[in-house]
Amino acid sequence: MERNHFHRQLALTRQSLFDQGFLDEQFIQLEELQDDANPNFVEEVVTLYYRDSARLIHNIEQELEKSNLDFNKLDSYMHQFKGSSSSIGAKKVKAECSLFREYCRTGNGEGCMRSFQQLKKEYSTLKKKLEAYFQVEQVGQVHPPHSKLKSFVV
């Protein structure tokens, strides 16, 4: 009983990430790539994403501190950042990336800075949510929902 409730909760949490627009179908693609040989694939990719993109964020921050903004450079960093964000299904982050690139295209420094602040917010919100989700999911992996030990539905 408890196990069913737990898995229902996990499923609801997962669904809310989609419903609230944090994740898109690319995340589901990643889930489909998870198998017995790679049971933590999604978490691994997400972890890699956060590690790798931290570097990009740092580069962008440094660039934005300059008095003369190099919009080409900024756009190039953001292109990479958008790419990886898209690869993990980070929907809101990806949208902010597009916005930032628009500001680069029009040479709008203020817009870039505003958009970047928002992007960092979305980025860290998603990180917290995914970390929490994976933590709970790990617990569930000990007792997978389709396990033969699953208790009967009451």
Place this chain on the structure above:
Amino acid sequence: MTAVGDVLRRGLAEDLGVPNGLEELHVLAVDDSLVDRKVIEQLLKISSCKVTAVESGTRALQYLGLDGEKSTAALNDLKINLIMTDYSMPGMSGYELLKKIKGSSAFREVPVVIMSSENILARINRCLEEGAEEFILKPVKLSDVKRLKDFIMRGEGEEKGKRRAPKRKLRDDVFTCDELTLESPTKFSAKRSTSLV
């Protein structure tokens, strides 16, 4: 010419004669993004392909023995069934890599697929004209890989799927180098693009 023909014939026999699943396809994936490399690697592994993933066009050429360095004897045994490369990469772009591969006698017959997050028609056409098999919009999906795998397993000659017109026969490719006879390049444009503006 004869030597190339022999290699081709052998290659075709291998491609067409091998039943599904008995021989693993070997795919070379090129992408500067760490995340994308990890994903494409898994996409291919799940699809029962052997993967070699490298981070740049330069590394890809090194791996293929096309970098001008003394090629090792081992490279004669190197069998690559498909090359998937990102378009936008620092240094050598996927387009430049494509040209180098198509310009080589050893690997010009290997299908090269370009991946890009940007749906730019001019870019797509440029790649197709240079001999790219297909242009795939990122993020690459399992269905894309499956489609590619099916295509390769079937062999590049006759197609049964009818999803694409045979744009070039292998032999024409080798002997006439007629790259610009694509009837309608847009037919082979990014499979998932909805508006080729």
